[in-house]
Amino acid sequence: MSRTLSRRLWGALAIVIAVVWVFPVYWILNSAFQPADRLRSPEPAWFPRDLTGSGFARVFDDAFLDSFKLSITVTLLAVVCAGLCAFLGAVAISRFRFRGRVQFILVVLAIQMIPPEALFISQYKMLGDAGLYNTVGGLGLLYVAMILPFTIWMLRGFADGVPIDLEEAAMVDGCSRTRAFFTITFPLLAPGLVAASVYGFLQAWNEFTLAVVVMDPSNRTLPLWLRGLSDVSNEAIDWPGVMAGATMVAVPVIVFFMIVQGRMTSGLVSGAVKG
């Protein structure tokens, strides 16, 4: 078989796989913009025809807005707190050699191996006893702890990438240690801070398990709101509405994700290959 022909065949296979993989994403969009009766016809509606935005109009109500507000509040709270704490922590382990440093790194690593499902029972009890069940503060606290270890790890990688010689040179020129850090290293750390924040944002925005456990059904984050739309106890599911809801939850995530994914993969790979 000639080289070009085999390349073409592999190319065709790649396109087939691409179509299979993208189909569920396509199906959300395709179904979101169709009228409900067309989706309930015996023949599947493969392509959008009779386009309508009525599915979006039906689900864009107070319940959505409440969930949206809750999600955005708890997510921002978690990202800002985790970002600040992780920034300080990463500076400590990257710029200082002190007793207990290795132990701290060990704790950060080990925590990432703890499955959330192994802790949610006692976290639920703890928030209940503290009067924080079903509150933004309670859920936010768990989210900060959830994204903090990875954020420290990621920022530490960025901080290690900035040579300490640069800071020392500035100190020779008469800068204080703190001033040297903020004029030299901090600007170089900023991209790391942004990447880590977006990663934390995605984690918190999509989180499902803890939200199920510590939030009351009347007070739901967006993933729980979306799950509520397609519950079977709800006799006639409004499929275009559900798909419109899925679109509204997914679009911000997909946009953010596209921005950071390259950095996430390359960071992970360079770490693993070098190791």
Next chain:
Amino acid sequence: MSTQTMTRRVGPYALLVPSLVILAIAMGYPLVRQVVMSFQEYGRAQQFGQPAPFVGLDNYVDLFTDAQMWAVVGRSLAFCAVNVAVTMLLGIAIALLLRRVSRGPRLTLQIAMLLAWAMPVIAAMTSWQWLFDTRYGVINWTLVKLGFESFDGHNWLTNPWSFYFVATVIVVWMSVPFVMFTVYAALTQVSEDALEAGELDGASPWQRFRHIVYPTIRPVLTITLLLQVVWDLRVFAQIYYLQGVGGTPSKTHLLGTYIYTLGIGQSDYGMASALAMFVLVLTLVLTAGYVRALLRESR
């Protein structure tokens, strides 16, 4: 002591305080409390203020002599093994395929994978629920058109086997992109010269993979495999979601949903904590080697 030395001594600890406080409150305390609770009788009565008596290893004994718990453990391990194996094989195969195709197909496939990867879990679940829908699902429609008449109005979620099949399809669909991108990035580190030399010397594609490609990408494969094991062992959202839209919970529990049912469903916090401790130990045993290796590097 000069200010400079003071900063050096106390500085790092002060910087670590916020992180340590949060981790101690949100994870350390619950962990300790859970260990204690797993040795207590902690049920509905204790929920309403009764003291929780210590019962030694009773919860663990009850748990380990319970056939249903072993069924859940067995199912979780099997589910994890199947999902990890399928995900890794497909991810590696597609990453290798990506290297053999020209720019157009490569970009198309990468964008498709990126979209699937970026999809929030619950939005993806919603789409798959609709694809597998009993009456209007495209999958049933296609199967009937292909001549499998029995799939007309077929409900995929009532039978545990087909429930797990649907769950596997979804988990694999969502996990393959991560494996593929990571392995593909690692493949760019493989020396082209060595591959060409191998080909000239008459090495078969398998031999070239085994002796040239595999050793280079091995560290990446190890970390990816490990992450997949950890993620698939604790799969909660997908199972909980599918149970809520038509699965039979008692027949389809995996570890995560079983802890949830014991604890939050039946208020048996003692037993739920004991099971959670078991999951924690299981995960740590599976990952201990990797954590040790990472730690050696970071010294």
